[in-house]
Amino acid sequence: MRIGWIRRRPGRQIARMGTMRWPTDPPGLEALQQELADLRPQPWKPSVGVTTGGCFVCFGRGGEGSGAVDDRGWAAAVVMEWRRLVASSEIVSEAGASYLPGLLAAREGELLESAVRALPRLPDVLLVNATGRDHPRRAGLALHIGWVLDLPTVGVTHRPLVASGDQPAPKAGSRAPLWIDGEQVGWWLRTRSQARPVAVSPGWRTGLDTVLEVVKIAGARARTPEPIRQARRLARSARSRDRAPDG
Numbered sequence: 001m002r003i004g005w006i007r008r009r010p011g012r013q014i015a016r017m018g019t020m021r022w023p024t025d026p027p028g029l030e031a032l033q034q035e036l037a038d039l040r041p042q043p044w045k046p047s048v049g050v051t052t053g054g055c056f057v058c059f060g061r062g063g064e065g066s067g068a069v070d071d072r073g074w075a076a077a078v079v080m081e082w083r084r085l086v087a088s089s090e091i092v093s094e095a096g097a098s099y100l101p102g103l104l105a106a107r108e109g110e111l112l113e114s115a116v117r118a119l120p121r122l123p124d125v126l127l128v129n130a131t132g133r134d135h136p137r138r139a140g141l142a143l144h145i146g147w148v149l150d151l152p153t154v155g156v157t158h159r160p161l162v163a164s165g166d167q168p169a170p171k172a173g174s175r176a177p178l179w180i181d182g183e184q185v186g187w188w189l190r191t192r193s194q195a196r197p198v199a200v201s202p203g204w205r206t207g208l209d210t211v212l213e214v215v216k217i218a219g220a221r222a223r224t225p226e227p228i229r230q231a232r233r234l235a236r237s238a239r240s241r242d243r244a245p246d247g
Contacts, residue, residue, distance in 0.1 A: 022096055022105060022106065022110045022113070022144075023106065024069070024096045024097040024106045025106075026103055026106075029103050029105060029106050030102075030103070030137065032144075033135070033137040033138075033139040033140075033144070036139040036143060036144060037137050037139040037143075039147070041147075041204065041205050043205055043206070043210070044125070044205040044206060044210065046125065046210070046213055046214060046217060050124045050125065050217060051079055051080065051081050051123045051124045051125075052079075052080050052123055052126075052127060052214065052217060052218040052226075052227050053077060053078060053080070053116070053119070053122070053123030053125065053126040053227055054077065054078050054080075054126070054127045054129075054225070054226070054227025054228040054230060055075065055077040055078075055115055055116055055126065055129070055145075055228075055231050056076055056112075056129050056232040056234075056235045057075040057076075057108050057111045057115070057129075058073065058074055058075075058235045058236055058239055059071050059072065059073050059074075060239070060243070065098075066098045066099040066100065067095060067098050067099055067107065068095070068098050069094075069095060069096065069097050069098060070094040071095040072092065072095075073093060073108070073111050074090070074091075074092050074235045074236070074238045074239040075092075075093070075108075075112055075115035075235055076089065076090045076091075076115055076231045076233075076234035076235040077089050077112070077115040077118070077119050077231055078119075078227055078230045078231045079119060079121055080123070080218070080226060080227050080230070083218070083226055086121075087119055087120050087121050088119070088230070088231075088234055089115055089116075089119045089120075090115070090234055090235065090238045091111070091114050091115050091118055092238065092242060093110075093111055094111075095108065095111065096108075096109065096111075102135060102136050102137070102140075102161070104141045105140075105141040105144045108130070109141060109145060109148070112128070112141075112145055113145060113148055113149065116145070116149060117149075122149075122151060125152040125153065125154065125214050126145070126146065126149070126151050126152070126227075127153070127154050127156055127214070127218060127225055127228050128145060128153055128154065128155055128203065129156060129231075129232070130142045130145075130155050130157065131155045131157055131161045131186075131199070131201050132153065132154065132155035132186070132202045132203035132204075132206070133185040133202050133203075134155065134157075134160050134161050134162055134163045134178060134180070134186045134199060134201040135162060135185075135201075136161075136162055138185065140161065140201070140203075141155075142155030142156075142201070142204075143155070143202075143204050145203075145204075146203045146204020146205065147204050151204065152203070152205040152206050152210075153203030153205075154201075154202065154206055154210075154211045154214050154215065155186070155199075155202070155203050156198055156199070156200055156224070156225055156228055157199045157201075158196075158198060158199070159199055160178055160186070160199045161199075162180055163178035163179055163180045163199070163201075164178065164179060164180075165177050165178040165179055165188055166188075167188060167197065168188050168189065168190045168197055169190070170193060170194050171190065171193050172190055172191060172193040173189075173190065173216075174189075174190040174197075175187045175188060175189045175190070176188045176197075178199060178201070185202075186199055186201030186208070187199070187208070187212065188200075189212065189215060191215065191220035191224075191225065192220060192222065192223055195222075195223045198223060198224065198225075
């Protein structure tokens with residue numbers, strides 16, 4: 001994957017970790033997902049002063065179908081301290097594959113990893129616009145990127161990928177479990193009163209209780225938790241700047 005440019009904003013410098021390969025062929029990715037689902041890393045719990053991060057990738061407008069390998073993509077990542085943006089990064093590069101259900105990591109994984117690694121500092125926990133345990137192999141992109149980065153992660157999506165469950169009460173903070181074959185893999189969570197809930201699932205080193213606490217810490221001025229909303233805003237702004245006509 002070729003990174004066209006990187007934009008960073010101030011923060012504490014961190015040591016860089018080595019890169020890891022993201023399988024783009026379905027059998028290879030499915031096999032890795034099965035291995036990741038079986039891992040049992042030490043659980044992580046938030047502490048006082050925890051920083052939250054978010055990442056998001058977008059592609060060109062007007063595309064049809066599931067996209068294609070090498071589609072141009074704009075990714076951004078942020079770090080927030082008590083809902084205040086303190087660091088961010090933006091990159092432009094290419095998708096690793098077209099989109100196939102359950103195999104989002106092949107398309108977006110390396111893009112998101114590059115955006116997070118471009119941050120001048122890492123957050124304590126990363127919210128990802130993808131699923132974690134709500135996945136046919138219990139290892140969606142949110143869990144996968146946490147393993148790659150060795151960073152606790154939480155998956156947040158507008159709707160479940162595989163799981164199902166009753167809707168929560170209309171009050172902000174209400175939740176209801178999401179299930180796959182009798183196993184709870186996440187929550188419906190109402191981040192704003194009367195707004196549609198979001199689907200929240202554990203990723204790398206996080207559990208069912210932890211993800212609720214993380215989303216609460218991250219905050220939500222709108223339906224989407226703030227770190228993902230800020231990363232989405234930056235990624236879309238980068239796309240607009242990059243595609244704007246000269247002059």
